[in-house]
Amino acid sequence: MHALDTDILWRWGDSFVLVNKTILFTWIVMAALVIGSLVVTWRLSSGPRMDRWQNLLEIVVSFLRREIRQISRQNPDPYLPFVGTLFLFIAASALVDIVPYFSSPAGSIATTAALAVCVFFAVPVFGIARGGVVGYLKNYIRPSVFMLPFNIIGEASRTLALAVRLFGNVMSGAMVVGILLSIVPFIAPAVMQFMGLIFGMIQAYIFSVLAMVYISSGIQARETQMQKARQRAEKAPHEHEVPSPPRQRRGTPSRDEVHERDQSHEKGPTND
Amino acid sequence: MTDTALIGMVSIIMGGLTIAIGSIGPALGEARALAEALGAIARQPDEAGTITRTLFVGMAMVESTAIYCFVIAIILIFTNPFWDFVTASAAGAGN
Numbered sequence: 414m415h416a417l418d419t420d421i422l423w424r425w426g427d428s429f430v431l432v433n434k435t436i437l438f439t440w441i442v443m444a445a446l447v448i449g450s451l452v453v454t455w456r457l458s459s460g461p462r463m464d465r466w467q468n469l470l471e472i473v474v475s476f477l478r479r480e481i482r483q484i485s486r487q488n489p490d491p492y493l494p495f496v497g498t499l500f501l502f503i504a505a506s507a508l509v510d511i512v513p514y515f516s517s518p519a520g521s522i523a524t525t526a527a528l529a530v531c532v533f534f535a536v537p538v539f540g541i542a543r544g545g546v547v548g549y550l551k552n553y554i555r556p557s558v559f560m561l562p563f564n565i566i567g568e569a570s571r572t573l574a575l576a577v578r579l580f581g582n583v584m585s586g587a588m589v590v591g592i593l594l595s596i597v598p599f600i601a602p603a604v605m606q607f608m609g610l611i612f613g614m615i616q617a618y619i620f621s622v623l624a625m626v627y628i629s630s631g632i633q634a635r636e637t638q639m640q641k642a643r644q645r646a647e648k649a650p651h652e653h654e655v656p657s658p659p660r661q662r663r664g665t666p667s668r669d670e671v672h673e674r675d676q677s678h679e680k681g682p683t684n685d
Numbered sequence: 686m687t688d689t690a691l692i693g694m695v696s697i698i699m700g701g702l703t704i705a706i707g708s709i710g711p712a713l714g715e716a717r718a719l720a721e722a723l724g725a726i727a728r729q730p731d732e733a734g735t736i737t738r739t740l741f742v743g744m745a746m747v748e749s750t751a752i753y754c755f756v757i758a759i760i761l762i763f764t765n766p767f768w769d770f771v772t773a774s775a776a777g778a779g780n
Contacts, residue, residue, distance in 0.1 A: 480738070483734075483735070483738070484738075574746075574749045577749070577752055577753065577756055578745060578748070578749050578752050580756075581752035581755050581756055582752065584759075585755060615741065618741065619741055619742065619745040622738065622741065622742055623742060623745065626742065
């Protein structure tokens with residue numbers, strides 16, 4: 414199998430603390446992300462002339478904001494750090510996979526299980542921060558008390574599925590390349606590696622979108638149809654006065670409205 | 686036939702069968718989802734973004750059954766616990 418976890422590079426004492434390839438590659442990806450972002454954001458410009466790397470990061474960040482806003486229909490700011498970190502980490506580790514002697518840390522079940530456990534704990538944290546403990550716990554007996562065991566099973570099984578899905582995809586890509594190397598060693602592995610780049614991006618997207626879907630399902634189930642209708646009725650007469658606070662944005666704004674708000678929101682902080 | 690030969694043979698056959706049978710259902714399901722999504726995009730091109738995102742998420746859900754089968758096949762072939770047990774106990778008996 415993949416020798417990510419069993420290739421031990423350094424150990425301390427009786428294998429209590431050890432560094433294998435998974436941990437080393439995770440650290441490398443983390444360091445690359447942190448140092449890269451620090452270097453790029455060293456000199457930010459708000460004018461029309463900007464660094465090309467700043468442009469790249471702005472594209473990534475506004476893409477993430479747009480996706481989170483469309484999934485949760487809320488202000489994306491509270492969720493951007495968590496979901497964005499998941500996306501950036503998985504996408505970066507898939508990208509760095511083309512470097513020789515490096516393989517994506519997501520090809521180890523330990524990494525993906527850790528990421529899935531983060532999502533598992535993030536759902537109640539965001540849900541309680543938004544709706545209180547009672548409001549969040551009420552989600553489990555929705556639509557009726559008889560659904561309680563199924564909701565709990567669903568919570569556990571989707572965490573397992575999240576971990577195994579990412580692991581299976583990344584590991585199978587690496588394994589197919591390894592098998593092809595022994596059969597057709599010239600062109601075919603490169604093609605498969607190229608496919609692996611695309612699939613790595615898609616997997617990062619799917620992982621972060623699913624995390625956001627789970628988080629927003631933990632939040633939104635609390636909101637009944639009646640509240641939604643009331644908010645929409647309140648919002649309709651004075652829609653063009655002021656940018657409404659995030660709580661009232663939970664109706665279904667049209668796409669133009671969302672786009673406008675997104676841009677105006679993002680211009681704000683860069684000017685000062 | 687010795688125990689190790691029997692376990693090895695059954696593991697290999699079942700590993701192949703697991704991934705072969707387990708990939709039929711998700712393949713049909715994903716093909717159907719993709720066809721429906723393409724039809725929906727052709728009818729409503731404005732909603733292409735929403736449809737594509739939902740398609741990706743749904744396909745990831747459908748695909749997970751195939752990935753479970755893949756992981757089971759990998760476990761059977763590469764890290765089979767029964768094989769390890771039999772070889773370990775045979776080594777213990779040999780000493």
